[in-house]
Structures are given as C-alpha cells and as structure tokens.
Amino acid sequence: MNFTVAEENYIKAIWHLQRYNNDVTTNLLAGQLNTRPASVTDMLKKLKTKKLVHYEKYHGFSLTSEGKKIALGIIRRHRLWEFFLAEKLHFDWDEVHDIAEDLEHVSSKKLIDKLDEYLGFPKVDPHGDPIPDNQGKMETSSAIGLHELELNKTAEVSGVGNQSSELLELLKHKNIRIGTKLEVKKRFEFDQSLEIKIRNLPAFTISEQLAKNLLVKYGK
Amino acid sequence: MNFTVAEENYIKAIWHLQRYNNDVTTNLLAGQLNTRPASVTDMLKKLKTKKLVHYEKYHGFSLTSEGKKIALGIIRRHRLWEFFLAEKLHFDWDEVHDIAEDLEHVSSKKLIDKLDEYLGFPKVDPHGDPIPDNQGKMETSSAIGLHELELNKTAEVSGVGNQSSELLELLKHKNIRIGTKLEVKKRFEFDQSLEIKIRNLPAFTISEQLAKNLLVKYGK
DNA sequence: AATTAAATTTAGACAAATCTAAAAATTAAT
DNA sequence: ATTAATTTTTAGATTTGTCTAAATTTAATT
Numbered sequence: 001m002n003f004t005v006a007e008e009n010y011i012k013a014i015w016h017l018q019r020y021n022n023d024v025t026t027n028l029l030a031g032q033l034n035t036r037p038a039s040v041t042d043m044l045k046k047l048k049t050k051k052l053v054h055y056e057k058y059h060g061f062s063l064t065s066e067g068k069k070i071a072l073g074i075i076r077r078h079r080l081w082e083f084f085l086a087e088k089l090h091f092d093w094d095e096v097h098d099i100a101e102d103l104e105h106v107s108s109k110k111l112i113d114k115l116d117e118y119l120g121f122p123k124v125d126p127h128g129d130p131i132p133d134n135q136g137k138m139e140t141s142s143a144i145g146l147h148e149l150e151l152n153k154t155a156e157v158s159g160v161g162n163q164s165s166e167l168l169e170l171l172k173h174k175n176i177r178i179g180t181k182l183e184v185k186k187r188f189e190f191d192q193s194l195e196i197k198i199r200n201l202p203a204f205t206i207s208e209q210l211a212k213n214l215l216v217k218y219g220k
Numbered sequence: 221m222n223f224t225v226a227e228e229n230y231i232k233a234i235w236h237l238q239r240y241n242n243d244v245t246t247n248l249l250a251g252q253l254n255t256r257p258a259s260v261t262d263m264l265k266k267l268k269t270k271k272l273v274h275y276e277k278y279h280g281f282s283l284t285s286e287g288k289k290i291a292l293g294i295i296r297r298h299r300l301w302e303f304f305l306a307e308k309l310h311f312d313w314d315e316v317h318d319i320a321e322d323l324e325h326v327s328s329k330k331l332i333d334k335l336d337e338y339l340g341f342p343k344v345d346p347h348g349d350p351i352p353d354n355q356g357k358m359e360t361s362s363a364i365g366l367h368e369l370e371l372n373k374t375a376e377v378s379g380v381g382n383q384s385s386e387l388l389e390l391l392k393h394k395n396i397r398i399g400t401k402l403e404v405k406k407r408f409e410f411d412q413s414l415e416i417k418i419r420n421l422p423a424f425t426i427s428e429q430l431a432k433n434l435l436v437k438y439g440k
Numbered sequence: 441a442a443t444t445a446a447a448t449t450t451a452g453a454c455a456a457a458t459c460t461a462a463a464a465a466t467t468a469a470t
Numbered sequence: 471a472t473t474a475a476t477t478t479t480t481a482g483a484t485t486t487g488t489c490t491a492a493a494t495t496t497a498a499t500t
Contacts (some may be wrong), residue, residue: 006457021461026478041479046456058478060464089334102326109320114309226487246448259488266486270461278448278495 094168128159161213235291314388348379381433
C-alpha cells in the first residue's frame with residue numbers, strides 16, 4: 001500500500017502523541033498538525049477505512065498494529081535522513097529536522113535500506129532518538145530526564161525531549177550536545193532549577209523546563 | 221516562490237521537450253506527463269499567471285526565462301541525486317532515475333548546495349547528462365549520436381538519449397556504459413544498423429534506433 | 441474555398457484535503 | 471440530575487489537479 005504525504009503526517013503525529021499521552025484527542029492532534037479538529041475527524045475516517053487506526057466517533061482513536069508499522073517506517077526514514085544530513089553534509093543538529101520532514105516521504109524501500117547500509121546502520125539520530133531497523137525494531141532507551149538525576153552522579157546527555165529549533169538553539173548556546181557529560185550539583189526548591197557542571201568549566205544554572213527536555217543516561 | 225510537485229513536473233517536462241522539439245504542443249506534453257490535453261490546458265493557464273510560460277491559447281507555449289531558471293533548478297536537484305544514488309549508494313544507473321524523480325522535489329537550496337559540495341561538484345550525472353551549477357550554468361556537450369560517427373574512429377560513450385529502463389537494460393546487457401570506448405566498423409545501408417567493436421572483444425551489431433540514443437565524443 | 445480532420449479549449453464533474461459555522465455528544469459543574 | 475462548558479462531528483464550501491464530453495479553433499484536403 002502507498003500513502004499520501006498528508007496520511008503519513010497524520011500517522012506519524014499520532015504515533016508521537018501516543019508515546020507521551022495516555023489518550024490522544026482530536027484537539028491535541030489538530031494542534032500538533034496545525035490544522036482544525038474538523039479536518040482531523042475527516043482524516044480519521046479515512047485512516048479507519050484503511051485499517052490504520054481504531055476509531056469510534058466521540059470515543060477516541062489509536063493506531064492499529066498495521067498503523068504502528070507504517071509509523072515506524074516513516075520514523076526510520078526521517079531519522080536516517082537526519083543522520084545523513086548531520087554526519088555527511090555537516091548540517092547543525094537544529095537544521096536537520098525540517099529537511100528530513102520532506103525527505104521522509106520518499107518511500108523507496110531499497111533507497112532507505114541502502115542509505116542505512118551506507119551510513120553504517122546507525123542506532124540513534126543526531127538528537128539521540130533511536131532509529132528503527134528494517135524490521136521496525138529499535139533500541140529502547142534507558143534515558144531519564146535530567147530533572148530526575150541524582151546529585152553528584154555523572155551522566156551523559158543521550159537525547160532531547162523535542163526537536164524545536166528553540167530548544168536546540170538554547171542547547172547550542174549552552175554548549176550542550178549529545179554525548180556531553182555532566183553532573184547536577186544542586187537543586188533549588190524555589191523553581192526547581194538546577195546547577196550543573198560540565199567537566200572543569202564553571203557551573204551554571206538551567207531551568208526546570210530545560211532539565212525536563214534533556215535526556216541523560218548514568219555512567220561515565 | 222514555491223511550487224507544487226505538479227507544477228514542477230510540468231515545468232521540467234516542457235523544458236525537456238523544448239530541447240528536442242521546435243514547438244511543444246499540448247498533446248505532446250500530455251503524452252509525456254501521462255495526462256489529458258485538457259489537464260495540460262488548465263495547468264498552462266496557471267503557469268501563465270505565475271509568469272513561468274508564455275501562452276496564447278491555440279497558439280502554443282514556451283517557458284519564460286524565469287520558467288527556464290526554475291527548470292534548471294529542478295534538473296540540478298534531479299541529477300545531483302542521481303549522482304549520489306549511483307556513486308554513494310551503488311545503485312545501477314537504470315535504477316536512479318525513478319528515485320530521483322521523488323527526491324528532486326525536496327527544494328531546500330542549502331541541502332542541494334551542500335550535497336553538491338559533498339559529491340565534489342560533479343559535472344555530469346550517471347547517464348552523462350550535464351549537471352547545472354548553483355547558478356544554473358552547465359557544460360554544453362559536444363557529443364553526437366553514434367549513428368553519425370565516422371567509420372573506424374575511436375569514440376567514447378558520454379550519454380544516452382533518454383533514461384527509459386528499456387534502453388538502460390539493453391545497454392547493460394550489451395556491456396555499454398558511460399566511458400565505454402568503441403569504433404563503428406561498418407554501416408549496413410539496408411536498415412542502417414551498425415557493426416561496432418569494443419576493445420578487443422568480438423564485433424557485434426546494434427540497431428539504428430539504439431545508435432541514435434547513444435551519445436559519443438571523439439577522442440581516445 | 442468549402443469541407444473534413446486534428447488539435448485545443450471550455451464546461452462541468454470529481455477526489456483529496458482543507459476550512460467555517462452549526463449541530464450533536466460527552467464531560468464537568470452547580 | 472439538570473444545566474453549562476467543552477469536545478467532537480456533520481454539513482456545506484473551497485482549492486488543486488485531474489477527468490470526460492462537447493464545443494471551438496486551426497490545419498489539411500480535396
């Protein structure tokens with residue numbers, strides 16, 4: 001089966017929302033896709049006839065297992081292109097997302113498998129998100145939010161909570177990237193801000209909001 | 221300005237047809253695009269309002285200089301991706317065209333310029349067609365059809381007349397590719413077929429039609 | 441030059457994806 | 471348990487790109 005760009009964007013958005021929300025709603029999806037709730041309803045009907053979502057009107061929706069499979073294919077394409085853009089074309093990590101949004105809809109299976117091989121079967125994209133293999137399987141991350149890291153334990157940044165250019169710009173400014181090793185030295189109760197330290201550089205403070213969007217793994 | 225995939229396909233098709241036909245007609249373009257003459261008329265009106273074609277109804281059409289500029293941008297993207305697919309991902313030359321048809325519509329200028337640099341600013345694609353640079357300029361080829369090559373003069377294959385998988389399959393079977401050196405030993409008047417020789421291999425015969433679709437340059 | 445043939449354009453319809461405004465269903469609140 | 475607020479869906483329109491069938495224009499032929 002073949003899908004339109006619009007269909008793929010809906011499938012992908014539902015998949016992403018399902019990850020962090022117990023139930024995905026019409027309004028939420030409309031917000032995510034910059035469209036209107038009425039348009040979402042229309043598309044849900046269409047995706048239902050294609051057996052990509054379970055959907056009962058007024059009672060929510062979710063991806064079928066077939067829908068999830070399609071979603072993982074799109075995400076695989078997206079993240080492989082992101083890796084290519086960063087690694088081979090030397091794009092900054094805050095530039096790759098938008099271009100990959102377009103490239104991900106080129107759906108030749110052979111192209112993507114050869115690209116994967118050419119890139120050396122990478123396991124994570126430039127934001128630390130895992131890349132599904134050609135069977136749709138991917139690493140499950142043991143990462144936690146920086147806000148839940150214990151004090152004075154070294155951890156390594158392994159991902160970010162989202163790909164907004166705002167977040168990535170801030171991280172670039174603070175010199176934090178995937179692989180950066182750091183420790184939390186102090187937690188301020190007033191606003192839940194954290195004082196962190198990177199190597200032997202002067203300690204500095206980051207907001208609770210930023211901390212929640214920084215994924216880290218324990219271990220030197 | 222930004223263009224839809226449909227618009228880009230029309231612009232590109234007109235550009236290609238203009239190269240080999242004095243005047244491009246509605247029917248010809250419809251045939252090329254696998255669509256109906258009525259659809260072509262509709263699109264021509266649209267492209268006229270965007271100043272990409274000169275068009276007076278019942279009296280033909282052609283690309284404006286702006287239209288040509290857009291066309292060269294699309295062709296640049298197409299041929300760079302073809303080069304990438306063949307050179308980096310090791311696709312056969314008869315597989316690259318269809319995939320590049322999709323990739324060419326991803327229109328980030330920065331992406332294409334960085335891709336160009338990454339590939340080492342190639343001058344021709346895997347079929348021997350010249351790749352426009354980021355100013356839209358490209359090599360003008362001195363190639364001639366194999367059917368007009370003088371007898372017993374060595375020449376080198378530099379391109380093919382079209383990218384149909386049928387032609388490319390035939391060439392693969394006959395072991396002819398870009399860079400192959402050959403000579404025409406004899407021309408048969410009856411059907412204009414040619415006997416050709418490649419290196420020290422046994423001579424063999426090719427049809428007039430194939431000869432016309434093989435572009436060669438003189439010189440060892 | 442009149443008629444026939446071919447090419448092109450118009451008119452009207454349709455599918456995809458979207459929208460606004462109104463109606464219906466669900467959920468929350470008094 | 472009604473009423474009010476929110477969410478979701480329907481109804482009807484719009485845009486893009488396409489189609490068929492009919493009408494028009496141009497070109498070819500006798």
